[in-house]
Amino acid sequence: MSTIRVYNTLSKTKEEFQPVVPGKVGIYLCGPTVYAESHMGHMVGPVIFDTVKRYLSFNGYDVNFVVNITDVDDKLIKKSVERGISMEEVAKENIADYLHNLSHLGVDQISEMPKATEHMGNIIAFIESLVEKGFAYESEGDVYFEVGKDNEYGKLTNRSVESSQGEGGQMSARKRATNDFALWKIAKEGEPSWKSPWSEGRPGWHIECSAMSKAILGETFDIHGGGLDLTFPHHENEIAQSECCHGSPMAKYWMHNGLLRADNTAGKLGGKSDRENESETAEEAASGKMSRSKGAGGLAELIERQGGENIRFFLLRTHYRSTILFSEPAIEEAATGLETFHRLFERYERITGESFFDIVPNALRTDGDIDAGDDELLVAVKKHRDAYLEKMDDDFNTGGGVSELFELVRVVNKSIDANKLEENKDADLTALKQAIATIRELSAILGIFTNAPESAAGQDSQLVDQLMQLVIDIRANARANKDFATSDLIRDRLGELSITLEDRKGETGWRIE
């Protein structure tokens, strides 16, 4: 098994990946608080860790990938009051939206999505244990974690107990110190609540992750992920709760993805800076409606417009720890590059009669080893496959991997040209097939090209096919008669309809841009 290296926020270095239990990996990713529609920023973590899981699975690990849903929280309550519907209704709607968006971005590796409201027993038991051990105290129905009792507090984000201010100086009289944080909050009149030893109330924000990760992945699991903005206070507090409770590390590796920034605007998507814009309400800013007011539309519409695969590729083109400047022109640019792949896949199908999308990707790294011999194409394919894997081994460098994928396309096209595979019907296609299978294998790790694209002609595709054949036949006739004025007119007019013709040996192909 090759060595995978992971950047650990805890140590601020890349470390060799060694799971707690050999062969098995537990990943916990902080998911959304579902008080509003998801925005682009909510998709980054899932896409990245979905890819991480794919790669670890490819390397032979059995991966359990958990993404939690926070479905009880102040903002959900506020929203339910505003809309006059229950908190569950609010959550249900936004979970549906979230799942819809994830599936369109090809995120299908999540093993389990626990909800806070479904783990109330575990949450309460966790808090009880912290109170018993003296790390938490009850105060007028609330329960707080006492930060001063944890002498390791601050180790993730490198800050001292003194410097962690807590709730912006607005210290509740119920707390002993400003940086103590709530594990349990007593309910006000009419708020949703659960019975507990302290009060009818609800959990604080951080505790659900400690309780649920323990319940599903155990006291110490392998990878804890989330956006960079969650390091403090959320992850710092999770560590405090879990490690004080268990006396052992919560997670071996803490991985944080970089944040998205909306292009030409201050601040990140849905973030503080946007909310400071007075032309938008706070809820709009936080929900992704923010971007709608800037003319970009909601996330579901954005995905519809740009294509989930294009967006996924756009995100994976850059290293996961980098900040990404997000804009539609940038996605479109990435999508242009992706077309090169689709053209090769079509070319492959014309030559072999087989669809790229019917190839079953290798499940394991060892399955795809190439015995290149002295085959020029396979030697090149092997070289770029090795380079791809080497880059992915190094902290999941998907951007570097993408470049090798482009190289593979180049060497395959070159080989097809050189060996005239499109003209020569008796050519040996063994190497070509293996090369394409390698592209299938490596792109599947990134979760792209998983399904054949829908026909650009949509539902009328059969009729369009027939009409196009008609036009192409007429044009072929004109060309045969050297009537290039007519043939060029046809091509130009089709061009105006965004249809491009490609004259190949003996036939003419077309596609809709």
Place this chain on the structure above:
RNA sequence: GGCGCCGUGGCCAAGUGGCUAAGGCAGCGGAUUGCAAAUCCGCCAUCGUGAGUUCGAAUCUCACCGGCGCCUCCA
């Protein structure tokens, strides 16, 4: 104020001590084509600035300039 990140060709973006600084988009030249499209070949950067460490730095150190994040809910 505290903690931290970033600055690579026109744009996006890998690389973080040593072969000719990946790849994509755009552009230019060539092969191919009736002309195109597609494909292939070639061209296009010395790595924010300055100093230092080193046989050797885009990669390490320091200073400066510029951009950004967290410290309050946030993927």
